[in-house]
Amino acid sequence: xxxxxxxxxxxxxxxxxxxxxxxxxxxxxxxxxxxxxxxxxxxxxxxxxxxxxxxxxxxxxxxxxxxxxxxxxxxxxxxxxxxxxxxxxxxxxxxxxxxxxxxxxxxxxxxxxxxxxxxxxxxxxxxxxxxxxxxxxxxxxxxxxxxxxxxxxxxxxxxxxxxxxxxxxxxxxxxxxxxxxxxxxxxxxxxxxxxxxxxxxxxxxxxxxxxxxxxxxxxxxxxxxxxxxxxxxxxxxxxxxxxxxxxxxxxxxxxxxxxxxxxxxxxxxxxxxx
Amino acid sequence: xxxxxxxxxxxxxxxxxxxxxxxxxxxxxxxxxxxxxxxxxxxxxxxxxxxxxxxxxxxxxxxxxxxxxxxxxxxxxxxxxxxxxxxxxxxxxxxxxxxxxxxxxxxxxxxxxxxxxxxxxxxxxxxxxxxxxxxxxxxxxxxxxxxxxxxxxxxxxxxxxxxxxxxxxxxxxxxxxxxxxxxxxxxxxxxxxxxxxxxxxxxxxxxxxxxxxxxxxxxxxxxxxxxxxxxxxxxxxxxxxxxxxxxxxxxxxxxxxxxxxxxxxxxxxxxxxxxx
Numbered sequence: 001x002x003x004x005x006x007x008x009x010x011x012x013x014x015x016x017x018x019x020x021x022x023x024x025x026x027x028x029x030x031x032x033x034x035x036x037x038x039x040x041x042x043x044x045x046x047x048x049x050x051x052x053x054x055x056x057x058x059x060x061x062x063x064x065x066x067x068x069x070x071x072x073x074x075x076x077x078x079x080x081x082x083x084x085x086x087x088x089x090x091x092x093x094x095x096x097x098x099x100x101x102x103x104x105x106x107x108x109x110x111x112x113x114x115x116x117x118x119x120x121x122x123x124x125x126x127x128x129x130x131x132x133x134x135x136x137x138x139x140x141x142x143x144x145x146x147x148x149x150x151x152x153x154x155x156x157x158x159x160x161x162x163x164x165x166x167x168x169x170x171x172x173x174x175x176x177x178x179x180x181x182x183x184x185x186x187x188x189x190x191x192x193x194x195x196x197x198x199x200x201x202x203x204x205x206x207x208x209x210x211x212x213x214x215x216x217x218x219x220x221x222x223x224x225x226x227x228x229x230x231x232x233x234x235x236x237x238x239x240x241x242x243x244x245x246x247x248x249x250x251x252x253x254x255x256x257x258x259x260x261x262x263x264x265x266x267x268x269x270x271x272x273x274x
Numbered sequence: 275x276x277x278x279x280x281x282x283x284x285x286x287x288x289x290x291x292x293x294x295x296x297x298x299x300x301x302x303x304x305x306x307x308x309x310x311x312x313x314x315x316x317x318x319x320x321x322x323x324x325x326x327x328x329x330x331x332x333x334x335x336x337x338x339x340x341x342x343x344x345x346x347x348x349x350x351x352x353x354x355x356x357x358x359x360x361x362x363x364x365x366x367x368x369x370x371x372x373x374x375x376x377x378x379x380x381x382x383x384x385x386x387x388x389x390x391x392x393x394x395x396x397x398x399x400x401x402x403x404x405x406x407x408x409x410x411x412x413x414x415x416x417x418x419x420x421x422x423x424x425x426x427x428x429x430x431x432x433x434x435x436x437x438x439x440x441x442x443x444x445x446x447x448x449x450x451x452x453x454x455x456x457x458x459x460x461x462x463x464x465x466x467x468x469x470x471x472x473x474x475x476x477x478x479x480x481x482x483x484x485x486x487x488x489x490x491x492x493x494x495x496x497x498x499x500x501x502x503x504x505x506x507x508x509x510x511x512x513x514x515x516x517x518x519x520x521x522x523x524x525x526x527x528x529x530x531x532x533x534x535x536x537x538x539x540x541x542x543x544x545x546x547x548x549x550x
Binding site for chain 2: 003004005007008009011012014015018019022072075076078079080083084088092095096097098099101102103104105106107108109110112113114139142170171172193196199200201202203206207227230231232234235239247248251254255258259261262263265266
């Protein structure tokens, strides 16, 4: 019994400890530049390790991706919660569950093969770009956000909705104002977990993002995130080099983001249970 | 009064129609995505595709080593993660361990690529396992362990309190209550959770690029310390490094991978139905 609890605690502390330990050389030799500079040229001699653009890109893609997917997921969830027939609800849910099983590498591959070539054809210079990555992320996260929002809407007591209907509210009004309000913590939790999924997603942003370590100024610019930098550069980085250490630092930043998201989620759920 | 009612009914109909159209559009896009990922690769399925190594710079041959590698990695990592994860979920539910539950929640949100980074540093380099099945399997098992235990925790919590109290009232010890009453009653859910996570592990790419997978292996893995090819990393490398000459193989691999995932998920859902 104890062994499994120890594994969990050791894993959490171990991951934090290890990421901090391995990123110390980069922190020591690069210093505040890590956060302040946009110059990410790790293979130059001497290398430049400014991660600001990578961090900003991770945040941009998280915010835009969440803004894109959550409203759609919300209205699908409203439809499934209140308007759909039982059969429709079951079919759409099953479909969404299967979609959630498709690996991100396959989603990335499909969009790269079928959608990406359209961009040069309509005069956009980069076939892989922010827009394409956002479309990929949309399909990656629509299952989790829809299911979580739907579950929180479904958990609202029927009496509340009946009271609202008895007062003369139309169904949509009831679902959006009464049910959503009662399920607010659950809906916000869905948003936070969707954001966490996007900030940690690697392969979709790596294959569809185009990999330029600069902050995009428009939707059709290529970009690179912290996760994409780790997955694409680590296999080539020399062991224990500054580059290696800087990529661990990127991992540390990601873990801090995801810890903040998860803490928010825990707090939201705790409040909703009260 | 009647007039007002009619316009309200019409308005509600319009809302319903608009939301239905939205749902149907997204659902059909999902189906389209699914078909685009699965169907184009079907025409490459042949005996050779399943049994041979890639040949002639990925323009010929098959993906046997990648299929084998994916199976090996999935089985090994789940063999580690399921017992530990199920046990942890039970412990979390039956004993009051708020801090550990908290740690597990944080762990379950950590991005997979960070697990890859951790596995690379700890298993591959510090513990000198190099790029190997074992390093990859340990990394993946760490990654799914919190997810498995959270799911098991949830189902255990859903068992009514009265059942436990009744058992205690009959004089059962805690271990008897847990292993002879609670665990058998959630057995099918535990199986569902295991297979759903198998589906997740088999499609995982980023951690394997860092810890276990190579682009091309000239021979089959000899032991757990050999590097492997896997289906998802094969698709990734083909897409990232090769042009259109290898696209057929990526399509073929994608459809085989989806077949595996459909199988695993269908088994998972089968156990869930049986429960009902």
